[in-house]
Amino acid sequence: MKILVCNVGSTSLKFKLYDMPACTVLSQGKAERVGSLDDAIFQYENLQTGSLLNEEKTAIPDYRAGIRRYLDCLTDPQTGVLSSVSQIERVGYKTTLSKNHFGDHELTDEVIEGMCAWLPLATLHNTGYLQAIGVMREALPDAIFLGCFETGFHRDIPLERRLYGVPYEWYERYGVQRLGYHSASHGYIADVLGKISxxxxxxxxxxxxxxxxxxxxxxxxxxxxxxxxxxxxxxxxxxxxxxxxxxxxxxxxxxxxxxxxxxxxxxxxxxxxxxxxxxxxxxxxxxxxxxxxxxxxxxxxxxxxxxxxxxxxxxxxxxxxxxxxxxxxxxxxxxxxxxxxxxxxxxxxxxxxxxxxxxxxxxxxxxxxxxxxxxxxxxxxxxxxxxxxxxxxxxxx
The missing domain is CATH 3.30.420.40 (ATPase, nucleotide binding domain)
Known part of the structure; x- marks a missing residue:
């Protein structure tokens, strides 16, 4: 199964295409300074052949352009590792947060609405992901999209360590609590330590x-x-x-x-x-x-x-x-x-x-x-x- 992992920053995009379950990285790429018309950076690497494309002082005016550039490289006769982007069956995102959704969730309309609802908590991060998800859905209409939310790993924290000293009704009605982030990183460290210990x-x-x-x-x-x-x-x-x-x-x-x-x-x-x-x-x-x-x-x-x-x-x-x-x-x-x-x-x-x-x-x-x-x-x-x-x-x- 071909799985694309997309990491979205406020002015950046990072991609890795995996062949699963072998966990083999077929290609990787990144776009930096997204929004620039003359000073952006785009890199793409075919890890099967070792070929590397490195463009500086280029134009990547928006997320759409950066995503399209990477997908084009995936199927290009010179740089590609796929015959068609339709071979990508799933796309995983290191999404930030969504109201009432923690851990891993398919990015349905309900989950997207939750991301919009809590937009004020992560304006730069969620805005970028919402835009990138919309573009990718157009390019890969048959793929499954999964959000691995950055709050998920911390759901086991006891409630007494999550609550603020605010009216309890704010926790019940609005979800006001300590959520935690960097779940993908801390969760990975937990897995490694489990093997070491x-x-x-x-x-x-x-x-x-x-x-x-x-x-x-x-x-x-x-x-x-x-x-x-x-x-x-x-x-x-x-x-x-x-x-x-x-x-x-x-x-x-x-x-x-x-x-x-x-x-x-x-x-x-x-x-x-x-x-x-x-x-x-x-x-x-x-x-x-x-x-x-x-x-x-x-x-x-x-x-x-x-x-x-x-x-x-x-x-x-x-x-x-x-x-x-x-x-x-x-x-x-x-x-x-x-x-x-x-x-x-x-x-x-x-x-x-x-x-x-x-x-x-x-x-x-x-x-x-x-x-x-x-x-x-x-x-x-x-x-x-x-x-x-x-x-x-x-x-x-």
């Missing part, structure tokens, strides 16, 4: 990237997470503010900022970018900090402090810790960030092997130091593979 375990997974979260996992299930109901919560992110006093919005309006200015500050100019003033990319922030930039150093320390705060809290929830995992772009590649976090966790018996840590960039590697009471790992997440498997396993009711 061979039994029961207590773990904390740190998904650190453009969007970041920490998750407490016990025996393969999420028991707590740093995200709240919206994506504007938890740790500071690349450009989003993370946890924040709810009255700050009204305070800033009182100080003369417009709604648009406040939203921009919270969603596009906050987080690592807002504090450092350098970049939303931690690599540039680390370089600036080494050169003596005080705001860059401060941004890193705020980020580290938040991670450590949640790890300490979840350590208590779990009653101890067997595994500490770093994953996603920053978690997998920044030996500096991993070291800073682990240094602060010495009180919990965490000891890092510095040589292994410095040598680890994007590979699965145990980083546990001598006499450490907790096993430390860097594990590259494979969200697309998890979605491909779930899409393949899906059975219509």
């Amino acid at each position: 061979g039994g029961s375990y207590r773990a904390i997974s740190c998904h650190l990237g453009g969007s970041s979260s920490v998750c407490a996992i016990q025996d393969g299930k999420s028991v707590d997470t740093s995200f709240g109901m919206s994506l504007q919560s938890g740790l500071i992110h690349a450009a989003r503010v993370g946890d924040m006093d709810c009255d700050l919005y009204e305070f800033l309006r009182h100080e003369g900022l417009s709604d648009a200015q406040i939203h921009e500050g919270f969603e596009k100019k906050g987080g690592l970018l807002g504090i450092s003033g350098v970049s939303s990319d931690l690599r540039y922030i680390e370089a600036a900090a080494k050169d003596g930039n005080e705001r860059a150093r401060l941004a890193i320390e705020v980020f580290v402090s938040g991670i450590v705060h949640y790890i300490g809290s979840f350590y208590m929830d779990l009653g101890g810790l067997d595994y500490l995992v770093f994953t996603a772009g920053i978690g997998e590649n920044s030996d500096f960030l991993r070291r800073r976090v682990c240094e602060k966790l010495g009180v919990l018996g965490v000891v890092l092997d510095n040589a292994k840590n410095e040598a680890c960039h994007g590979t699965l590697l145990e980083l546990t130091g001598q006499d450490s009471k907790v096993r430390v790992f860097a594990i590259p997440t494979n969200e697309e593979l998890g979605i491909a498997r779930r899409t393949y396993d899906y059975v219509r009711p």
